[in-house]
Amino acid sequence: MKYSKEEILAGCAKMCKNTLMETLEIEFIDVGKDFLIAKMPVTPKVxxxxxxxxxxxxVALAESVGSAASFIFLDxxxxxxxxxxxxxxxxxxIASGEVFARAEFIHKGKTTQVWDIKIRDVEENLISAVKLTTIALPKKK
Known part of the structure; x- marks a missing residue:
């Protein structure tokens, strides 16, 4: 990673402003060389x-963390x-508390990426198992 953990998490927080992620109160809390973790409160709103x-x-939490991970790890x-x-x-x-989504690569291709995303509660109970495929589309210069 060419940025520090703190810079990456701050960048994730910045790109969530005025988006579904902000509405759902998704917060990116940890990143490593091959994973990204986000949390979401479980309240009546969700x-x-x-x-x-x-x-x-x-599913919105899983796609958010997987897509953000692709953004981070694919420049x-x-x-x-x-x-x-x-x-x-x-x-x-789960009816209350928080859930945590951890995205890890299954496949890191130049065009498509496949993510394994596990959503767990605070006691590490598996709540949902998700597989996400993302595509990286070059930005026009």
């Missing part, structure tokens, strides 16, 4: 009608990153 975390909010200054496929298996419900 519940489905019966009072548990909405699957769509989990996003030169590429637009887009999610092109996502699949999620929601395995446990």
């Amino acid at each position: 519940h489905q009608p019966d009072g548990v975390l909405h699957g769509g909010a989990m 996003g200054e030169h590429f637009y990153i887009r999610g092109i496929e996502i699949s999620a298996n929601h395995v446990k419900s």
